[in-house]
Amino acid sequence: MQRWLPWLFLLLFVQALHAQSRRITGVVLDGNTITSLHGVNIRDKTDQKTFTTDSGGRFEISGSSSSVYLEFQLPGYDITHKTILPHQDFSTIFLYKKNPSQQDQKGHMAHDIMTTGAAYPPNLLMPVEIKTHDNETYEEMTGNPMESASASPLSSFTLNANDAAYCNVRRFIMAKQLPPKEAVRIEEMINYFSYPDKIDTGAGSPMTLHTALTTCPWHPGDWLLRIAARAEDLPSDTVLPNNIVLLIDISGSMARSNKLPLLKKAFSVLANQLDPSDKISVVVYAGDVSVALPPTSGNEKSKILDVIHNLTAGGTTAGGAGIEKAFEFAKKNFTPHGNNRIIIATDGDFNVGKTSDEDMRKLVTKYHNWGIYLTCIGVGMGNYKDSKLETLAQWGQGNFVYIDDEEEALRLFNSKNYRKILISMAANARMKAIFNPELVTSYRLIGYENNTGGKRDSHAEY
Incomplete structure (x- = not known):
């Protein structure tokens, strides 16, 4: 299984680099909130000189050409010691509060980039602006601004590996239509493809980072930085028992050839990937909710396929009730040390009971501590509610894909892809990149507009 997570930064470099003199600069941050710390006392243990961080947590000291001990x-906060090596001119220091309950939140910093995880605040309310395009809904999106590396050296965003936007944009292009700008989520366009980055098996970490720097093709004078994270491959013989609940929308709007028929093809492929240790259930919803297939072993493929093939569409759409039923069903049949996942397949056009995007956010946050993940599969056009499925995936600790044609339906759960869709390599993980203002004057994160400290980034407490 391969999982690629590339990020792009547009960088403006300092034109003249400071050289020769041993001037050490840096920033001191709270290790949990990642906010700058003012008034930190810094002592050079070599010559006993003392310094203090400014209002932005920055410091500047003059040191010898050899290692400096600070x-x-x-x-x-706990007292922290740091050795500044001869080749280091900039350093990021993390201090942690003495409160023992916060000590388990410490992360590990490597090359000034960190990944970590935490639970979503269950009551966090993040208002979202929705844009409508021909009865389809998308979250409003504004490009990330240029940030000063001196004032804001930290860029932070969640490690989501969604790729729904690529297939959705492709659907517009194949129909000779221009997609709405809100549909073009750049990170999802990039994440759709695999890349030849290798895993460093000797690093002792489940994730390997790769970087590449090149001139920016559309903005001469600036640079484009690619940071790619690849999770370690699971051995091909690894057996992780699955408890899968298919939550399938069979309302009247799903009868079109680009909706339920495509889902039947996709789930038929999935059924043929299941092992005897797996179990799968099918919950369907239209005007009400019912169980089409109770928990069934993965080796009963004919029984599973019969249920999938016999699904028909008709009626209204009680999506909220279907989600509640699916979580209850998944919890009742929970597999310890396994992969417990709900796969909801719909056009998102809910019209009975709880229907709004905010209703969906409140609904799925109730289940954060259940150890059950949510995969959203979007289909259709005309009444497709992209914003609702993005909300469900984001707040349901899951992922989000879109099926636009038969080829994609057959590809989604094939032997090469199905494990990367079903298995999470890290829960609630995020990336932090810290830029050295001695080298970079400003930067802009390209993409991830809904996953960076704003309305969707529920990890602002880090």
Whole structure:
């Protein structure tokens, strides 16, 4: 299984680099909130000189050409020691509060980039603006601004590996239509493809980072930085038992050839990938909710396929009730140390009971501690509610894909792809990149507009 997560930054470099003199600069941050710390006392243990961080947590000291040993103190925080090696001119220091309940939140910093995870705040309310395009809904999106590396050296965003936007945009292009700008999520366009980055098996980490720097083709004078994270491959003989609940929309709007018929093809492929240790259930909803297939072993393929093939569409759409039923069903049949996942397949056009995007956010956040993940599969056009499925995937700790044609339906769960759709390599993970203002004057994260400290980034407490 391969999982690729590339990020792109547009960088403006300092034109003249400081050289020769041993001037050490850096920033001191709270290790949990990743906010700058003012008034930190810094002591050079070599010559006993003392310094203090400014209002932005920055410091600047003059040091010898050899290693410099620094001690950082701030009331309420653990004392931290840091060795600045001869080749280092900039350093990021993390201080952690003395409260023992917060100590388990410490992360590990490597090459000034960190991944970590935490639970979503269940009551966090993030208002979202919705744009309508020919009865389809998308979240409003504004490009990330250029940030000063001196004032804001940290860029942070969630490690989502969705690729729904690529197939959705392809659907517009194949129909000779221009997609709405809100449909073009750049990170999902990039994440759709695989890349030849290799895993460093000797690094002792489940994730390998790759970077590449090149001139920016559309903005001469600036640079384009690609940071790619690849999770370690699972051995081909690894057996992780699956508890899968298919939650399938069979309302009247799903009868079209680009909706339920495509889902039947996709789920037929999935059924043929299941092992005897797996179990799968099918919950369907239209005007009400019913169980079409109770938990069934993966080796009963003919029984599973019969249920899938016999699904028909008709009626209204009680999507909220279907989600609640699916989570209850998944919890009742929970597999410890396995992969417990709900796969909801719909055009998102809910019209009975709880229907709004905000209703969906509140609904799925109730289940964050259940150890059950949510995969959303979008289909259709005309009444497709992209914003609703993006909300469900984001707040349901899951992923989001879109099926636009038969080829994609057959590809989604084939032997090469199905494990990367079903299995999460890291829960609630995020990336942090810190830029050295001695080298970079400003930067802009390309893509991830809905996953960076704004309305969707529920991890602002890091």
